[in-house]
Amino acid sequence: MRKPIIAMILFLSLLSIPPANAENNILRSDTPYRHVVVPGDTLWGIASRFLNDPWRWPEIWGLNREQVKNPHKIYPGDAVILKRTPYGYRLSLEDPEDGIKTVKLSPKIRSELSDTAAIPSIPAAAIEPFLTQPLVIEKDGLDTAPYILGSSDNRVVLSTGNTAYISGLPNDKGSAWQIFRPGNALKDPDQKDRILGYEATYLGNAKASLFADVSTVTITRATEEILNGDRLVPSPDNIFNNYAPHAPDFPINGRIISVYGGVTEIGKDSIITLNKGKMDGLEMGHVLAVYRKSQAKSLDGETVQLPEERTGLAFVFRVFDKIAYALVVQSTHSIKLLDAVKTP
Incomplete structure (x- = not known):
């Protein structure tokens, strides 16, 4: 009976001691050995729980360069565990057959984040408005885009819920549109004469209800004042890829x-x-x-x-x-x- 008790004490003591090798530079001194993923978690946030340098996530997860671009899907209910392998310490998803059973929610294809969606790399709410906006355009890049003529009640400033009339709106680009205004030139501070592009200022969203020589839209979102002459571009699909956080392998x-x-x-x-x-x-x-x-x-x-x-x-x-x-x-x-x- 004594040997099993001693073995258990040694096992528990090992769990409380951080790894005493070069990986101490990677792992936090207070790193947990298991974390159950909850809604609202991100890859960055989980990496920060285990690692001193969260961008080394692919290294400790054992991902190669291609896998970084398409990391393992991690869902609420999954358990991320730290374990010793022949290649050093690795983070991985817990296999229910190895021990404690983990409630794993089945992934579903949805357009919005939900409790059953794979967790993102970084907080989606913080960057969502920037994922579908052109942001950077060529000089005069909006000059040929459809533009706001005005409203029936001659409002100077348009906002959410207002109806607006549009010149040049094509009927083959869908009903969802975004509203922009040409912004400032983006200059390279290290090469004063080099213009990197022109920023387009995002003003809001609109939904078309009638296509004609003068089309009708309803402004569904306004982040700033919308004026006559502001331009419309079709709303693109969400383009964000859920890359694992990683450092460039070259100097920037x-x-x-x-x-x-x-x-x-x-x-x-x-x-x-x-x-x-x-x-x-x-x-x-x-x-x-x-x-x-x-x-x-x-x-x-x-x-x-x-x-x-x-x-x-x-x-x-x-x-x-x-x-x-x-x-x-x-x-x-x-x-x-x-x-x-x-x-x-």
């Missing part, structure tokens, strides 16, 4: 060139625009470290560049040729325009 050295909302102080959950894109190798799911660029005055009045200080992490969720959009998932200090983003 970019900058933050704009922030959604026009603020100057950037923090967690802010949407930022980067001056790097597909042509630089960026892809959805890449995690980049943010570094503050600071200066100080020497005693003789000269400007001195201080060493860069890491201030946060950003998760890339949409990529264009020369530009990418990212969600700030962590910030230890305020982040500002022109701060650097690099491979962590």
Whole structure:
């Protein structure tokens, strides 16, 4: 009887001791050995429970490069466990036959998130408005798009629930439309004369009810004031791929060139625009470290560049040729325009 008791004590003591090898640099000191997924969890959030560096999720999950682009579907009720393997510690889904049974909800194909949908990489609500918007256009890219002529009661400003009349609305693009206004030029701060694209300002959604020479739409959502002359584009399908969070396997050295909302102080959950894109190798799911660029005055009045200080992490969720959009998932200090983003 004594040997089984001793064995059980040794087993329990091992569970309370963090791994004492090089993987200590990967695993948190307080990492759990099991986490049951609940609605609202994200891949990033679960990775943060186990890892010091959440972007190393594919490494500890044992994913190869292609699997990163199509990670295992994880659903509420699944249990993520940490276990020792011949290749080191690995995260995996618990097999009910190996021990405690896990309630696993059957996946269903749905257009919206639900308690039975696979959990996303990052909070969907934070980025949902940015997944289907063009955001970046060519110069004069909206000039030929249908536009708002006005309303029957001559409103100057249109908002949710108002009826609007549209010139040039085609009848073969569906009834769902988005409303935009041409925005500012996005310039590369490292090459002053280089324009990366033009931002389109998203104003809201509209649904067409009548197609004619002058078509009729109802504004179903307004995020800003909508005016005569604002342009309409068809609503595209959701294009977000649920990539596992991962660091680029090559050096990236970019900058933050704009922030959604026009603020100057950037923090967690802010949407930022980067001056790097597909042509630089960026892809959805890449995690980049943010570094503050600071200066100080020497005693003789000269400007001195201080060493860069890491201030946060950003998760890339949409990529264009020369530009990418990212969600700030962590910030230890305020982040500002022109701060650097690099491979962590």
